[in-house]
Amino acid sequence: MTGFLTQRRMRLLNQVCWTVALCVAAIPFVFPFFWMVSSGFKSAAEIFGSPSLVPREWQWRNFIEVFNHQPFARQYFNSLYIAVTVTVLTLVVSSLAGYALARMRFAGAALIALLLVTALMVPEEVTIIPNFFMMRWAGLVDTHWPLILLPTFGSQGIMATFLMRQYFLALPKELEDAGKMDGLSRLGVWWSIALPMSRPALAAVAIITFLNSWNLFLEPLIFVSSLEKFTLPLALSNFTDPYGMPLWHLQLAATSLAVIPILVVYLIAQRQIIESFALSGVKG
């Protein structure tokens, strides 16, 4: 009896030790978020004074000044509508291609799959220079087109295609066959049978594509130059004084505004979001 108790106590102690260790390990993962928000509320003077965990004086004004310093609302909207556009386009393009690769027999299917896989491994830095000249030739520099087209058809879109293909392959074929018997066209089968059954895969593609577009940095940096066309990642580092030194209180307030909505959605849907990454990570 006492033996049993000590064993239980041992296990409890063990658990407590683990939890404490994990809490300590979590500090560098959590603290930056806390410090970002806290500092976003501080005055410029307080930021350079002795550090206080909570602002001594809550400076709500920072969050208004953010919008006066540059067209931040417009930049925020840019990020949002570009991310939504890329997500919708990627969902359509990748599920069509993924369906063809999974379900339809045609000459060249294996070759296409192989080429696409190869392209997945090539960093975007390799092709960004010619892509820049092509966009310039097409008159699309300093527009949002490159930020929509390159992610949709680049490695991001290809990864989505394979994710969809993998998912379609695992679906039972019988329903689709029945649909065909009922006179549905291929497109009809894809739309009204295959897609509704692949909601988890579509959700995963949507989540990852949206986040990737929202966080995209290299392409905006290269293709976009006017302030009102900036996306958030470009805009964030732009809160500087005339000498180029960062205005930390504004920069951190703006960063908070950019990060917190994403974090809130993440906290609500964390299970779904983490699973999406697991799904794509294993495939990629």
Added chain:
Amino acid sequence: MAETLSIRDTARREDAPWLTLRMREAMEAWLFISPTVAGFLIFFVGPLIAVVWYSLTEWNLLTQQATFVGLDNYGDALFRNPDFWHVVRNSVIFAVGLVPLNMALALLLALALSRRFAGVIIFRTVFFAPVVTSAVAWAIVWRFLLQGEAGFVNQILAQVGIDGPNWLREPNWAMAAVIVTRVIKMVGLNMILYIAALQAIPRDYEAAARLEGASGWQIFRWIVWPLLGPTTLVIMVITTIGSFKVFDHIYQMTGGGPENGTLVLAYYIYQQGFQFFDVGYASALAMIMFVIVMVLTIVQLALRRRDT
């Protein structure tokens, strides 16, 4: 058999008398896949061919002229420009520092978080949170935390009597800081891949080993670790390639400095191509990066094939 024949016949007769069902299917498939293939040709294959050509030319954006110079740009990189090897060295240091640290931490966290206990979901959520956060935001906050004297990290260190370095202004410390903050940002991704792999291991294995009197370490070393092999390899490939591609993080934290101490390959390409407008040289660098990543991938995939 008779049935399929009749379906085929009907299809042929009613829809398109001049097409067999198979040709029809192939045509539809090509329609389905054509946006992807078109995008692939326009935004990947074309540029890949172009970058090979660019890399063989002397092309300065200011002069607007491209003249064929053969392998000169490659010669510049490999033999004449000392910056190149410095940059490669930085990239290798970054990868060698980041990959083992990332993988070890990911495995450790996964081992701690793969079983059920109160709060496990909270911990997983916390360790994964930086993954969904923008690299720019993450880098901005850490640059703020790691400032010389006013930075929070150094203020805390001062409390315990340590005079912290000016993290991002000294080359070696800057490299270390960039690696560690990148690991914290990305480790959650590998952690969940490891958790998934750990949860796929049947519980009986561990139970049986325990009955035989195996210690926790023995179970890990001789049962869990070998079973994690394929996952470890995939993670290694993804993480290594990712570490060679790192750009936004370094751009925001150090700008490649100080004294080019954190100037890595991807950043160097951007700098030469888009800041110095040396298109030919930057394209040669891009090709070299392409080769490096391909070789890394093939080597690691070959290792996997040998193992299985």
